Amino acid sequence: MASVSHQQAGVVRTERGLVIAGTRITLYQFIDYIHSGYPLQLIRQYFPQITDEQFEAAISYIEANRTEIEAEYQIVVKKNEEVRQYWEARNSEHFAQIAAMSSKPSKEAIRSKLAAWKAKIESSASE
Template identity: 50%
Template sequence: MTPVSDKQATIICTDRGLTISGTRLTLYDVINFLKAEYSPKLIRNKFNLTDAQINAALSSIEANRAQIETEYQQVLQTRAEIRSYWENRNAIEPFDRIAMMPRKPGQEALWAKLEEQKARRVAQKQ
């Protein structure tokens, strides 16, 4: 079933990039699926788009292919940088990251007590 809409489908510029109006779907998302050899009909159905919306996206991509391809490559580069950042950030185990954080002032007695209990447990295991 294809959604019905009385609105004119347009491509708008948002902070996420060139977006199909009335959706959160960018032209770069459509390009991803086109490069993965999805047909326009499958893309339309996957994202519940109208014929007018998918046609507007495809027309805009075709009419501005060089500019959109340049922007698409920048989006891919940014995504790779973000992915790399989080992979590196998450490489440190969460407990190790917490252990490396500075202790809050005024909690020295609490930390001393915890260290004492930890030492007792280690001694008991031996």
């Protein structure tokens, strides 16, 4: 069960970090958009599942606790990058194994049809 402590009306801390109460939307998602320079009105449109009050509570909390949230955000970004690198390495090994496998003879006919179709599409697209 999630450990929850009320920080401000509408914002709670769970094992996922700071989230909008009753949702899975983290404040770090808002920070992503804010760092990218999106206006608040556009960010609001990206989250139609929350109320205006929830959105305002989240933005107010971010503004009131900017330093702490920025520090947590940097930790989240670093962790996400580590996870991405892990899966990229793991998947590249897996894809290399798949590429090294020989194709089944029963699949050769379909592969040649697909290759011909792809060539036809590419030639018609370049005309």
